[in-house]
Amino acid sequence: MPREIPESHGFHVFPSVVKSLDAFDAHSGAWIAAHRPLLALVHADPANGDTEDLIKQLAQRTSAGFLVGGFASSRGTTYTVANGLHQDGISGVLFAEEVGLITRLSQGCSPIGPHRTITAAQRNILITLDGRPALDVLKEDIGAELSRDLMQIGGQIFVGLPIQGSDTGDYLVRNLVGIDPNEGLVAVGDVVEQGRELMFCRRDTATAREDLDRMLRSLKGRLSAPPRGGVYCSCLGRGVNLFGPESAELKQIRDTLGDFPLVGFYASGEISQDRLYGYTGVLTLFT
Numbered sequence: 001m002p003r004e005i006p007e008s009h010g011f012h013v014f015p016s017v018v019k020s021l022d023a024f025d026a027h028s029g030a031w032i033a034a035h036r037p038l039l040a041l042v043h044a045d046p047a048n049g050d051t052e053d054l055i056k057q058l059a060q061r062t063s064a065g066f067l068v069g070g071f072a073s074s075r076g077t078t079y080t081v082a083n084g085l086h087q088d089g090i091s092g093v094l095f096a097e098e099v100g101l102i103t104r105l106s107q108g109c110s111p112i113g114p115h116r117t118i119t120a121a122q123r124n125i126l127i128t129l130d131g132r133p134a135l136d137v138l139k140e141d142i143g144a145e146l147s148r149d150l151m152q153i154g155g156q157i158f159v160g161l162p163i164q165g166s167d168t169g170d171y172l173v174r175n176l177v178g179i180d181p182n183e184g185l186v187a188v189g190d191v192v193e194q195g196r197e198l199m200f201c202r203r204d205t206a207t208a209r210e211d212l213d214r215m216l217r218s219l220k221g222r223l224s225a226p227p228r229g230g231v232y233c234s235c236l237g238r239g240v241n242l243f244g245p246e247s248a249e250l251k252q253i254r255d256t257l258g259d260f261p262l263v264g265f266y267a268s269g270e271i272s273q274d275r276l277y278g279y280t281g282v283l284t285l286f287t
Helices: 022-035 051-059 134-142 207-222 239-241 249-255
Strands: 009-015 038-046 066-071 090-096 099-105 116-122 124-129 157-162 172-179 185-188 198-204 231-236 262-267 270-273 275-277 281-286
Touching: 038 051, 038 099, 051 066, 051 090, 051 275, 066 231, 066 281, 099 207, 099 239, 099 270, 124 134, 124 249, 134 172, 134 185, 134 207, 172 198, 172 231, 172 275, 185 270, 207 239, 207 249, 207 281, 231 249, 239 249, 249 262, 249 281, 270 281
Parallel strands: 038 066, 231 262
Antiparallel strands: 009 090, 038 090, 066 270, 099 281, 116 124, 116 198, 124 185, 157 172, 157 198, 172 185, 231 281, 270 275
């Protein structure tokens, strides 16, 4: 049997939420009312089709409207963890307001062109951007060298969807999943809408390191003392694949913030606030 962790006023572990928050509210509602949690650290099963809606609903149970964490990843059966192993849903821990926490995310990409307006689209197909064929705009933004052989842009070029109202310039990174040279179309790994803005982004080691450095310096500027500990959720596409061997990504965190206790996991999708990200690193520090 899993060992129960004794709770304090500062935190509250909740079991897996699979379809609705009815059981969650019955289990955790009284603690939430008494302690006003600032945020929750969560672990989610990517196989659950309701996960994105549950993320938004869970975030509303916190005073900051904030979750941090990610989707579990596994070569076999996928489990989430909270006082034991769970499947299918979202489990995690709520932290009360008196627990000192700060969090930021680092994008794995950097914009390479201006913001473009989607002027025609159908589901996940970009038809025109700024009134021009989407593929023509893509070629212009990525430059002549990459445009000569579009087969090489896979894994390098992505679409960034700016988050409306964000005061930090955050954006959601989505894959390019196809192009149609004859019709000038570009397919994206998400539903896109006419009138929304996007920009094309590049993912490589240099841009990832630069953005991680930006995020770490922002966090360091908010610290009055070394962090007591931290939790880092990093995309599977980062790590050795992007930063290089010998834990280079984690060493960059240590070199900027110092040597402090740090745990975490590689995720198949990252959670920050009430949104699902990709190719990001989400770092939460106990202050």
